[in-house]
Amino acid sequence: MTLYRTLTLFAAALLAVVGCGDDPHTGATRPPAIPAPPPQFWSAPADTPQQQAAVAQATRQIDVCALLPRDTLDDLDLGEIRDVTIGLDSCRAVLGDPAPAEAATLTWHSTLLPPLAPRIGANKQLGDVNILLVPDREPGARSCGATARFPSGAAFYLGLSIPNRDSCAVADSLLPGMIDRWRQSPAQGTSPDTVTTVLLGADPCAVRAKLDGTADTDQLRLTQCLFHFRDETATVAYDYRVTDQVRARATEEKIDNRTVFRTTSLYDSRIPIYSAVVGPELPAASTAFVPRVPAVEVTSATDDVARQVMSQVLTLFPQ
Structure with missing residues (x-):
């Protein structure tokens, strides 16, 4: 089976997935369970x-913390x-000395x-995965950023700050294992x-199925969806x-008896932003610095459109 056919079949399978599961710990409805793609899926250009869209949704299903498990960090x-703390699509580990300036992050x-179109740093291939390593520009600096991009367009970024070590050398040693784990999804x-x-x-684009007359933009992201609706560009963001x-x-304010918070853009006070909390606070030790809550945000040019989109987004997260 060609890589192109593998990608096409998996995309069709994603569209066929229906139904949701319940989290026994919170009672919340979770997104549909999606089967893991075969390893070669990530090698097929989308x-x-x-x-x-299939690559984006398959990427959302990857547990990013599992790319660097604790035994690898040890x-x-x-x-x-x-500590190890999380974001919606990220993971952060702090090791070593408890003093912030001396810890490895x-x-x-x-x-x-x-x-990737690198202008700085070292670019290389690991199989069909394109790698870019960018060290800190300061002489003797301890930081490094590493980007790994699969032919499908899925990618991950690894940033390191390690005292008294060559952070790019550490990144280089970690990347093959991270790539292998990624392929296992x-x-x-x-x-x-x-x-x-x-x-x-x-x-975040699931709401479009509940709205008539939406149209694509040319921007595809993991935790945001930008689409045209009623002659406006609406943005739905999860975080x-x-x-x-x-x-x-x-x-x-209230939308369909749900509490939402309206504010405006810092850059243009005419642009409304609606936010809502859709789940309980995460455990205090699980997120960096302060506890956080799952929240959705909708932005559009007018209140009418933003409220209509938010109304439908909230139906995806029933109380």
Whole structure:
């Protein structure tokens, strides 16, 4: 079977998935379970919107923390693991000395990228995966950023800051294992550090099925969906946010008896932004610095469109 046919068949399978599962811990409805693609799926270029959407949704299903499990972090000989914290599509590990300036920090996240066009750093291939390593520009600096892009357009970024070590050399040693684990598509929840929420693996474009007359834009992202609706460009974003940030500068309103918070863009006060909390606060130790809540955000040019989109988004996360 050709790689193109593998990608096409998997895209069709994604569209056929129906039904949701319930999280026994929170009682929340989770996104549909999606089968893991075969390893060669990530090697097939995604040329059509359907294929690109399939790559995006398959990427959302990967437990990013599982790309660098704790036993791999232990093997780095950087000291005790101080904590591992999560974002919606990211993971962060702090190792070694408890003093912030002396600790080693690794942060990695999944993403979607066009072909890499490096202007700085070292570019190379690991099989069919394009790698870009960019060291800190300061002489003797301890930081490095590594990007790995698969032919499908799925990618991950690894940032390291390690005292008294060549961070790019450490990144170089970690990338082959991370790529191999990615190809196995570890499901959300594989890592014990990952916390199940209603947003984990959820497609921010799912709301389009509930709205008549939407149209594509040329921007495909993991945790945001931009689409045309009623002659406006609407943006739906999923994230884990600090509770106070959801309420900051906002007025409280009701949409279909659900609490939402309306504010406006810092760049243009005419643009409304609606936010809503859709799940319980994550455990205090699971997110960096302060606890966070699963939240959805809708932005459009007018309140009428933004409220209509938010009304349908909220139906995806029943109370």
